[in-house]
Amino acid sequence: MSQSPSTHDQGSTPAGGDPKGPFGKLWLFLRQVVDELRKVVVPTRRELTNYTLVVLVFVVIVIGIVTGFDAVFSRGAEALFGSTGGGVEQPVEPPAGGAED
Template structure:
């Protein structure tokens, strides 16, 4: 079983070098883009719906995980550091109690 080398080398000049000049490079690039676009397979409506639902379910799961972690960490921080609702007596409360009058 012998293999013969391909004679169709895209973008090279007949002597095997690079494409000639900047326009040759741009033309090579555009030809390669068109060749790649021909390989694209457009999903059917059913596949597209399926993919969309999978992405939405995954995003909802990630949102729930992040929200749960946020809730856990905020409750843990409140437990460790307090919720900030305790206030120190202020100077105004001491002066305005009426004891000195």
């Protein structure tokens, strides 16, 4: 902890006071943005490929889990409430021997 905090981290100007006016605050903000962008580490192509594969495998696993839950809950609801024929209603036949036109 031998380092002292920089003036950029404190949100003030190098002179020690707060930035004056909207342009001073905008300039301070832009300087802080540039300082943060310098800290960004860009992954190598190999790291990016590995991260992408990990995400894709994870997504496929989650899709499998959700599909399994959906099948289990669908069968449970069907057993509990009975089958409705998939939501398609069958037409009702008129009774035989009814009035003819």
